[in-house]
Amino acid sequence: xxxxAVVNGTARRRALLASTLALLAACGSLLLPARASAQANxxxxxxxxxxxxxxxxxxxxxxxxxSESGLHGYQLGSPPACxxxxxxxxxAAGWNLSGSVVTIVDSAGKVLVTFERDASGPGYVASADGLxxxxxxxxxxxxxxxxxxxxxxxxxxxxxxxxxxxxxxxxxASVSANVTxxxxxxxxxxxxEKNKPLCSIDLTMKPARKAGLYGAQLSGGCIDSGLKIFxxxxxxxxxxxxxxxAKKGHEQGFSVMPDGxxxxxPPSGAQLFLKKQ
Numbered sequence: 001x002x003x004x005a006v007v008n009g010t011a012r013r014r015a016l017l018a019s020t021l022a023l024l025a026a027c028g029s030l031l032l033p034a035r036a037s038a039q040a041n042x043x044x045x046x047x048x049x050x051x052x053x054x055x056x057x058x059x060x061x062x063x064x065x066x067s068e069s070g071l072h073g074y075q076l077g078s079p080p081a082c083x084x085x086x087x088x089x090x091x092a093a094g095w096n097l098s099g100s101v102v103t104i105v106d107s108a109g110k111v112l113v114t115f116e117r118d119a120s121g122p123g124y125v126a127s128a129d130g131l132x133x134x135x136x137x138x139x140x141x142x143x144x145x146x147x148x149x150x151x152x153x154x155x156x157x158x159x160x161x162x163x164x165x166x167x168x169x170x171x172x173a174s175v176s177a178n179v180t181x182x183x184x185x186x187x188x189x190x191x192x193e194k195n196k197p198l199c200s201i202d203l204t205m206k207p208a209r210k211a212g213l214y215g216a217q218l219s220g221g222c223i224d225s226g227l228k229i230f231x232x233x234x235x236x237x238x239x240x241x242x243x244x245x246a247k248k249g250h251e252q253g254f255s256v257m258p259d260g261x262x263x264x265x266p267p268s269g270a271q272l273f274l275k276k277q
Contacts, residue, residue: 041069042097043074044266048139048205050123052078052086053132059085062136064091067253067266070094073105075250079229088131089113093249097142102133106161179240179256181205181214188274190218190227194261198224200277201232201244208234213245226270241265242274 047067053060061082065148066075082118093107102115102124115124115133122141123134135141185205199222213234222228225268230252234245242262250272254274255265262274273274 045140045142046097046102046135047266049136050139051132051134051136052082052089053134054086054130056130061085061089063089065095065139066250066252068253070250073109075252076104077230077248077250107211142181144244177237179237179242181237184235184237184242185214187277188262189277190222190224191273191275192224192270194273198222199227199277201274203235208245210234212236216244227272 037195044067046065048065050065051060052063061078063082064075064077066077068075070076070093073094076092076095078089078092088104091106092104094105096103096144097107100117103111104113104115105111113126113129113131115126115131118125118132121134123132124141125132125257182205185203187200187202190199190201191197200219202217202219204215204217207213208215213236216232217234218227218232230244231247232244232252233247236243240256242256243251244254245251252272253265254262254272257263260276264272
């Protein structure tokens with residue numbers, strides 16, 4: 001009888017342990033989407049132009065933190081002159097956001113510099129390197145996460161008008177499942193405002209060096225400095241979207257509009273429109 005009681009007790013403990021592990025796993029699976037959503041919202045809010053400065057040398061440069069995924073983290077762009085002013089940018093290939101920490105990484109994913117929220121300002125500070133990262137224009141640091149109560153579930157904070165925190169960007173205006181490279185290839189007008197082209201870009205069917213990409217060429221008379229810095233040399237399509245690929249390798253996505261044109265999406269920084277000619 002004693003042996004039976006011991007066996008039964010062991011079986012109950014094992015069953016209880018299994019139930020506990022299953023409950024913890026379920027809770028974890030519920031938390032992951034929420035964390036992923038918060039991460040995506042934070043990246044969308046930060047996406048845009050930032051000023052990277054080194055107070056020790058009085059050197060600064062404006063960089064673009066993109067929301068499109070790159071090889072390691074999210075895309076980061078900067079003018080060629082910045083690589084001289086701030087040598088760090090010669091190696092920079094992407095950026096990441098984790099809570100209140102921003103990191104800039106190289107092409108291998110190695111962290112080059114780590115920034116933390118500046119308690120006295122709107123940007124970030126790298127205390128170890130003395131560098132600062134401050135928003136320009138519409139870009140901004142995400143709002144701090146609300147403190148959670150000791151007991152009970154935390155309510156999801158709602159965005160309020162005038163609170164200084166914009167809502168997440170709207171979804172693409174339209175997505176077409178019938179988009180193919182053949183249907184997209186051709187000459188496009190490029191504009192900052194609809195129907196007011198500044199430049200033209202030729203999306204060819206000539207295969208680029210990297211598999212799945214096709215050649216792109218910006219018109220020699222383009223007067224838009226931002227496009228010249230981006231310098232698109234290739235393009236591709238996927239999931240009903242169009243992507244321009246810069247010479248440095250980072251990409252910019254576009255979603256199709258009801259009139260058949262294409263708009264930069266997410267709409268971070270200065271807007272950009274493509275219209276087939």
